[in-house]
Amino acid sequence: MVNKDNVVSVKIGGPAGTGVKSVGLMLAKIAARSGYQVFDYIEYPSLIKGGHNVMQVNFSTEKVTAPRAKSDLLIAFDQITIDLHFSEIEEGGGIIYDSESKADLSKVDKSISLYGIPLKKLAHEAGEKTIFLNIVALSSALGLLGGNNETFKKLIEEEYGSKGEDIVNADKKAADLGYNYVLENFKDDLRDYMKVIDSFSSPTPYMVLTGNEAAALGAISAGLQFAAIYPMSPISNILHVLAANQEKFGYIYKQPEDEISAINMSIGASYAGARSMTATSGGGFCLMTEAYGLAGITETPLVIVEGMRGGPATGLPTWSGQGDLRMVLHSHQDDWPRIVLTPGDVQETYELTAKAFDLADKYQTTVVVLIDKNICENDETMMFPNVTDLKIDRGKFIKEKVEDYKRYELSEDGVSPRSIPGVGNFFIANSDEHDEYGYSSEEIENRNIQMKKRMQKLITCAQNDMPNPEVFGPEDADITVVSWGSNKGSILEALKSFSNVNYVHVTWMNPFPTEFLSNVLSKAKHVVDIECNYTGQLADIVREKTGIEIKDRFLKLDGRIIYPAEIIEKLNSVEGVKKI
Amino acid sequence: MTQEELKTPFTPNWCPGCGNLNIWAAFKNAAVQEGWDNTNTALVAGIGCHGHILNFVKLTSFEGLHGRALPVASGIKMANNRLNVFAHVGDGDCLGEGGNHFVHSARRNHDITVLLHDNTLYALTTGQTSPATERGMKTKSTPAGNPDDPVYPLAWAIASGATFVARAYSGHMDKLMNLIIEANNHKGFALIDILQPCVTFNKVCTHAMYQQNTYYLGDDYDPTNKKEAFMKAYEFGEKKIPLGIFYREEKPTLEEGYVQIAEKPLIDNEPKLEGLTDLFKKYT
Incomplete structure (x- = not known):
């Protein structure tokens, strides 16, 4: 050898x-x-x-x-x-x-x-x-x-x-x-x-785990209290880890009768005050769609891990895909501030899943952690997390009785004080449009201000919490690759063969780093979009948000992982690329 | 809370004579009598005429989606088992759209009380057939008569594993109030099928019809006999609509099975992060 x-x-x-x-x-x-x-x-x-x-x-x-x-x-x-x-x-x-x-x-x-x-x-x-x-x-x-x-x-x-x-x-x-x-x-x-x-010192600073395991451990690290998850490839291992450790860590994992129940149970538990999550794949997410917006309008914090495989319908059940980005961004009627995060490896899955719980609580909304099957099921080494560093931010959370409590009180940042049943504060978490107390209201002025209040949360989140995407490789590269999810690994490997190519790794899909991407992409002489879906969903979002059209799209839809060699071959065909 | 304290700024918008008005009153009377307030109670509703009740009772609540009240109620109970959790549901809502949740919530024996506002049709959408509509009844969606047999909610509940199964008529407010209290005191999944006329769209299941044809199960009826209860649950006809407790069974609730919440509610459990290092080590 x-x-x-x-x-x-x-x-x-x-x-x-x-x-x-x-x-x-x-x-x-x-x-x-x-x-x-x-x-x-x-x-x-x-x-x-x-x-x-x-x-x-x-x-x-x-x-x-x-x-x-x-x-x-x-x-x-x-x-x-x-x-x-x-x-x-x-x-x-x-x-x-x-x-x-x-x-x-x-x-x-x-x-x-x-x-x-x-x-x-x-x-x-x-x-x-x-x-x-x-x-x-x-x-x-x-x-x-x-x-x-x-x-x-x-x-x-x-x-x-x-x-x-x-x-x-x-x-x-x-x-x-x-x-x-x-x-x-x-x-x-x-x-x-x-x-x-x-x-190399012992005990080892490396863990070896899959993205599913990282998501489960990220949730437990974030102080998970309730999870209801219906089994589905490729996320079932999340529930296996959660089921096995519930008594030790004091949370409840429940297997419900279907995904509709999974998300509604999680919403109920979250409304009652428990840090809650569910997880599924694309098909299960379709069933959850109805309650996705329920969490949105009732402003109930909820983390949803979505593990992608090829679709539509049963599609490619044991293979990977990145075709669900548009779905999690747009499914369900009308708008609410839906946060969507897209980790690119095991480490990011651990970190962003834990972060998702804080974001869900701070902005009292849905946070989708969207990963592809390659991340779900492939093992990687991850640095052993420092447990003493873990902090939990539950946002504007009230467990005491307050006078004239208003669950949906207007505020500059869009975030209202959140209370829970059982502490003496009356409110209705209402799927109907509602006033500040939660009573159903179809009044014109109320509708406008409540809608605006909710959407303000996304603006606040972008300002306070959204980091710029990471750029790998030379800052002044001629050629810029844009991608997301597990493609990151092979792109980083391929980058080693070129001197004038860099990579923008997008992990926040909503809110979206529009300004940053506009700057980076307009500096490049040539931009290549790499995705595992048919249309280039991220490239289309980039165009929608920035006006920049990425014409050169390297798209793979056979469910298999992109190998570095394929990306090298692709980049070799780009004019002006410099090999090392 | 007093009746006055239970009031909200809104007056019910149900039609005059609607059975929901009786259910609303009976529920509030029960709340006053039992001391259900915002420190110990949460309400959930689905979507339909019944769901409006949340706007007229000043108890903290969650207005969910059509058919999905039960998983929300179950989630609340698992997160805070100290709360009295009531799910107000409708027949189209819970037996149609939410049929799967009904079966499985009963099977799991969550410690919740389900108040089924059963007017045997879809009223909020102006009168179409529901799963509880009797065969042959003319509705807007079945102008030639409903071609389907109705579900028997009580039989369905018993077969699914519900541990408290009862029927009430909304017009008998005191009896309904007592039944609601009894259902809440029961440990486990409690269903009350509340017959309530829709005075606007249902010309068959009227107050007069219920008053003439219902009767109460007597002292000689044994509600612990599952077989008898199941047979009784299918009894429905002229002078033959039984009311009262059809079936009851003492069985551990789902929530009682969780050691995580044996001492205090889930939401009061502090995260046990000290165990994380050992858990992480399993992945080395």
Whole structure:
């Protein structure tokens, strides 16, 4: 194996149910504990059983932000994996496979090293169950990469401890058998690509987690009190994390009968004073649309995480997409101040989900955290958050009885004092247009001032809370890339190949950083919009808000992640681009 | 609160003779008698003529969407189980648009009281058929007569797992008041199907019809017998419209199952952020 660019990629493939994901995640955790940053990419078709699963684990001493077209090492649990992925191995890379299976490796390039290891046999030696096969394969890879088998065995104790001593011991034995087999049989192939970085202190400052997990942890960090979430790909893991930790952290997670109930329950809980959220994918959001505006007009704080997949309807259930931006910005009748945030990686998902709760409370409105499936389900390393830094801002929140309380009192910033039932203050949270107390009112003047009051909150929010988008790369670049969501990772990777290209990463879609984008985009000689939807929804919003038309749009709609190589190829076609 | 304190600046806009007026009065009487006020009570309503009630009772409330009152009420109860939570709903509202929520809220046994303002048609939209409209009745949407059988809300509630199921007639205000109090005292999902004439659009289910054909379940009726209750819930016809408590069952409420709120309401739980470091470590 060779390590050409300081990023090591290991691809693991096998039939659904063989633990491809758990092997990959353990490899990622061992790398993170050894001081490396990690980016995992997982693909699985929507088949019930017998589907082919594949996961790529990329690690480096630098930040890794994107998958790679080719891997250095392939761990193949079956022939299909070899057949489908042998051509995606770097020149000089290797394949780990079961030497006692009748593997057909005839098509594999001669430069690829073949690491035939009696995986099944060694697994049986460790214990009677074949589940140890994964462990043997992973420890073999660790042996080849120079990873630390003791770190692996400690991880086994932590992850499988609850399964009993016998299982843990058999797992650890399997780890030794695989590791030692490689050390004895492939002496000349051993590398130090995964050796523990000396300067790296313990406990590890890196976490390895998916965007779903980051969203759930962000919510818990923000003092979540209530969540009602109906399962749907790709966000179900948010509810799994929330369900498992509710008693410990004192919040309630409830699975409702449908998404309509999910959002209405969350609104009810929030009205009563609980920090509340729901989560769904595009199809579920369609059902929530009706109550989306209910939260808006009743000025009930609500966080909604929306994990995008390809649509319309059932669409591409297990693949990614970015086609829901216009939906969360416009669905439901009429206007209210809807805040929409679009994190671009796991770290941003954690931070912006936590931030969303403060924004929802401060502006007493809906906050959508819109992420794509690639963020939902791919693992990345994230800096261990500093728990003592966490602060909760509940805005104008009144828990005492006040004289002549007006729930929708007019104010300069548009934000009225919010009280809750049970503290003595009378008000109606009213889905009808209402006066300052909440009584239904269809009076002309009242309608105008209440509408204006609500919309003022968006202006206040833009002034007080919205940061400028981050710009990566040279400030005076000739070519500017505009994009959002998980495209960020591959764009940053691609940027390394050019000297005069920068990237504007948009994480606030409403309110929208109009002035900043106008300035940045009008300075560039050429602008490229990159999105995973058919029309270029962000590019159209840019035109609507700034008047600047981005004609050059690189759009991908097949549900697959954009690889850095595709972006490099695209940018190579732009006149005046300078390669490094 | 006194009757005076329950008053809002608005006078009810229901039609003269509307059953909603009786329900409104009975509810306020119950509130005065039981001390329901803005320190202990929250009301929710759906959309329909019934929903206007929130503007005429000075108790803190949430006016939701057509059919969606029950999930809002459930959310309030989970967030603050100290509150008496009442959901005022309509028959079109709760049994049509909100049918799924009705079934599942009952099944989960949330500790809420559902007051079904049942005028057997859509009145606010000027008289179309509702899921509770009897077969054959002529309405604006069924000029040749309703071709569908009606739902039996009580049977539906019992089958779904509701633990307090009763029927009242709006004209009998004292009995209705007592039933509302009893339903609120019940721990669990309580439904009162309140027969209330729509004097403007419903020429079949009138005050006279209810007065002539309703009767009260007697002492010999056992409301803990689910099978009997289910049979009774389908009884509806000439001289055969039972009123009273059809079914009641003592069963843990959903809210009682949460250790998170065993000591104090959810909204009074301080965030337990000290456990975060251990949780984060699971992802290393």
